[in-house]
Amino acid sequence: MEKTGFLPESVAHGRFEVHSDGMNDSGPGGGYFWCLRHKRVESGDDVCPAQFRLGPYSSADDATRALDKVEKRNAEWDAEDARWTGEVS
Numbered sequence: 001m002e003k004t005g006f007l008p009e010s011v012a013h014g015r016f017e018v019h020s021d022g023m024n025d026s027g028p029g030g031g032y033f034w035c036l037r038h039k040r041v042e043s044g045d046d047v048c049p050a051q052f053r054l055g056p057y058s059s060a061d062d063a064t065r066a067l068d069k070v071e072k073r074n075a076e077w078d079a080e081d082a083r084w085t086g087e088v089s
């Protein structure tokens with residue numbers, strides 16, 4: 001068997017739990033989030049899991065505009081991709 005430096009099987013199949021809140025100090029209780037599931041601003045201890053939210057934002061108003069920011073960035077990235085691939089001159 002050739003050694004590749006990789007594990008022979010994935011370690012990400014539910015063997016351990018990963019919480020994005022532990023990666024920074026802006027988890028529940030810190031900041032405002034836009035919940036993609038409930039389509040509302042959430043904060044404090046009343047926030048959905050990380051996979052359903054955008055943020056944190058410094059204000060509820062900023063969180064309310066989260067999807068506008070996502071849409072704008074996606075349009076910019078799509079335009080850059082088109083320029084890069086030569087689809088747009």
